[in-house]
Amino acid sequence: MSDMSIGNLSRQSGVKVPTIRYYESIGMLDTPPRSPGGQRRYSAGHLEQLRFIRHGRELGFGLDDLRALQDLTNRPHQSCEEADAIARKQLADVERRIAGLEAVRAELERMVERCSHGVVDKCRVIQTLSDHALCEGEH
Amino acid sequence: MSDMSIGNLSRQSGVKVPTIRYYESIGMLDTPPRSPGGQRRYSAGHLEQLRFIRHGRELGFGLDDLRALQDLTNRPHQSCEEADAIARKQLADVERRIAGLEAVRAELERMVERCSHGVVDKCRVIQTLSDHALCEGEH
DNA sequence: CTTGAACCTCCAGTCGCTAGAGGAATTAGG
DNA sequence: CCTAATTCCTCTAGCGACTGGAGGTTCAAG
Numbered sequence: 001m002s003d004m005s006i007g008n009l010s011r012q013s014g015v016k017v018p019t020i021r022y023y024e025s026i027g028m029l030d031t032p033p034r035s036p037g038g039q040r041r042y043s044a045g046h047l048e049q050l051r052f053i054r055h056g057r058e059l060g061f062g063l064d065d066l067r068a069l070q071d072l073t074n075r076p077h078q079s080c081e082e083a084d085a086i087a088r089k090q091l092a093d094v095e096r097r098i099a100g101l102e103a104v105r106a107e108l109e110r111m112v113e114r115c116s117h118g119v120v121d122k123c124r125v126i127q128t129l130s131d132h133a134l135c136e137g138e139h
Numbered sequence: 140m141s142d143m144s145i146g147n148l149s150r151q152s153g154v155k156v157p158t159i160r161y162y163e164s165i166g167m168l169d170t171p172p173r174s175p176g177g178q179r180r181y182s183a184g185h186l187e188q189l190r191f192i193r194h195g196r197e198l199g200f201g202l203d204d205l206r207a208l209q210d211l212t213n214r215p216h217q218s219c220e221e222a223d224a225i226a227r228k229q230l231a232d233v234e235r236r237i238a239g240l241e242a243v244r245a246e247l248e249r250m251v252e253r254c255s256h257g258v259v260d261k262c263r264v265i266q267t268l269s270d271h272a273l274c275e276g277e278h
Numbered sequence: 279c280t281t282g283a284a285c286c287t288c289c290a291g292t293c294g295c296t297a298g299a300g301g302a303a304t305t306a307g308g
Numbered sequence: 309c310c311t312a313a314t315t316c317c318t319c320t321a322g323c324g325a326c327t328g329g330a331g332g333t334t335c336a337a338g
Contacts, residue, residue, distance in 0.1 A: 144315075174316095
């Protein structure tokens with residue numbers, strides 16, 4: 001598993017090659033050793049680190065949060081209060097975004113449902129966008 | 140209402156001053172006439188245009204889509220099929236994002252609920268991020 | 279030893295803004 | 309009419325989190 005090339009690491013982790021280099025450049029991923037010719041050589045530890053980042057990104061954590069969480073894993077005997085706080089903040093954020101998107105969905109559904117499939121002049125889609133009052137009045 | 144300064148237009152529309160200039164620079168908002176001293180002077184038409192954009196942005200439309208929808212308003216006798224298609228695409232996109240976020244919310248809730256509030260080493264938050272299998276196995 | 283794939287660095291672009299520097303115009307008060 | 313405060317101007321650079329390309333080097337298989 002060790003001594004992976006960057007392409008190999010990419011396949012193992014599901015993270016694209018340029019993204020891996022980007023993570024290294026911003027200090028998210030440990031700098032790997034290089035081959036005599038200068039190519040990156042990764043270990044299983046790097047793979048683990050990258051999967052951690054990827055999973056966190058999938059859950060919508062920002063790279064800053066993930067850096068903080070990563071730092072915590074290096075201090076395993078500390079209280080996990082901080083990790084918990086970050087996760088709760090993320091959960092609250094996700095819930096806020098869902099609520100916003102659901103309001104948007106409702107309005108889009110109204111727009112689309114009421115479209116009479118006629119000409120632009122009378123199109124509900126265009127009308128709704130043009131006249132904010134039309135939508136606010138409907139809440 | 141006419142002959143608004145950019146600051147005035149900003150207050151009327153709820154769009155920030157630099158954003159208005161940005162919209163002009165990318166051709167989203169019609170170029171306004173200028174005062175003798177070179178300052179922008181907006182009309183009610185610009186306000187309407189800007190509100191259209193703002194409302195569309197709130198609904199998550201990309202600027203490209205809004206440009207297309209704007210163009211349609213200038214051809215009011217055309218069929219609104221295209222507008223309908225853009226709105227449907229947007230609706231589908233929003234629904235997809237909601238579904239994704241709901242999956243994320245569920246996983247975050249599990250993470251947070253199961254956090255034993257002990258030390259990092261045994262923290263469910265960290266564990267879940269570290270080990271993707273833990274989460275996939277739970278579905 | 280050759281060949282072709284994969285690697286390297288560096289730079290630019292994406293989207294939709296946002297912020298700051300440094301200077302000119304406008305407007306309200308006296 | 310003059311001053312001072314506010315607003316306006318352009319230009320440039322930055323955000324987050326990547327993504328892509330050019331032009332050149334190294335690696336691994338046959």
